[in-house]
Amino acid sequence: MTAVLTSLLCLGLSLGQRLQAQAGIVPRPTIWAEPGSTVMRGRTVTIWCQGSLEAMEYHLHKEGTPEIWDKQQPLEPSSKAKFCIQQMTVDYAGRYRCSYVSNTGMSALSYPLDLVLTGVYDSPTLSALPSTGVTSGGSVMLQCGSSLQFDRFTLCREGDQQCSWTLDSKQASRGLVQAVFSVGPVTPSHTWTFRCYGHFNSHPHVWSSPSDALQLLVSGEEFLAFHRKGLGSAKGMGTGSLGLQRQAPRVQKRMVRHPAGLRDIAGKAMFFTCLLSSYLRTVQESPSVDQQDPICLLE
Structure with missing residues (x-):
């Protein structure tokens, strides 16, 4: 389904460009930089310009420079051209625009791209x-x-x-x-x-x-719930909901026999120790592992 939609979108863009060309309208190109417009000194960067399938030549313009900075032929069979900077220096830092030439005429300039050099200070x-x-x-x-x-x-x-x-x-x-x-x-x-x-x-x-x-x-509550080990896994994460789910643990009964009735202090201590152990297991253990949560009973 995604491939069909992509093909239809490309077909629509191509048809739209051809109709504009027939009407004497030259579409404005798009400009961007890869891997990004903020470039460390000495690194490589590529400036891309994408226009019409009718483009015969692409021009790169640098602000402050009266002449065309560079010219490139479109890559076949695409509607774009690339301008490579092998080693970024102060000379290449600045604001760029691009344009192209077609049978219909010269396109308008693209919106600006600010290419920044970092690592100087x-x-x-x-x-x-x-x-x-x-x-x-x-x-x-x-x-x-x-x-x-x-x-x-x-x-x-x-x-x-x-x-x-x-x-x-x-x-x-x-x-x-x-x-x-x-x-x-x-x-x-x-x-x-x-x-x-x-x-x-x-x-x-x-x-x-x-x-x-x-x-x-x-x-925050959602953030802590998402990251706390043992409380569940996030599925279908959406706005305002993490979809937390918890598997039902296996239960093992643990009998704490009261040796001398409810008043026996040692028996009570064993009972509350068992409760604490059960609580800590519930909070700390991962739900992906079979849990052995004890049920503490007084007899």
Whole structure:
């Protein structure tokens, strides 16, 4: 079913592009970078431009450069071209757009792609206020600071295609500069690992090395229930529900015989010890293992 839907979608896109070409409309291309638009110094990155099946040549434009930065033929039989940067340096950092030429004419420029070079300056520090522990649904303040007089700080979350938070720096004590980001609401269903960077207004696409990673520890009833060993397995995880299930344990009766009636202190101690043992087994043991939960009886 998925393959059929994908084929229909591709057919629809191809037909739409051909109808636009027949009407004299050249579709705007799309631009992106792989493995991402934030690139460590010396690493390899590829810029992709995807336009129409009618495209004959693709052009890459870099902001601040009057001439076309690069030209590439479309890859057959696809409707895109790639521009490879073998070793990322300051010269390649900047804002890019792409376009293409077809029989209908020149396309409009794509929306911009900001290609950022990292690893040029020393790493800032990143900390959580007051701590990395956060209640599910709550917020936390993340402080990024440095002794270098950066104009701005950018906060990035692991797994995101682009960094979402950028703030101007402010003077702190002892000649430090910092920025404090408010992050939230946080939920256990996402990864909350962050790094931050510092950079200057004069070179906005040239950043520092990343800070050490900081991971938030999200707590809450659902989060604890999901991670607590022995309370169940999550199936059909959806919004607001973890679908916890528990297998029925096997039961083994354990008789605690009262040696001298209910008033016998030693007998009572054995009885309550048995109850405590049963409770600890219920909480700690995994449901995937056959459990032997005792039933404590007084006789």
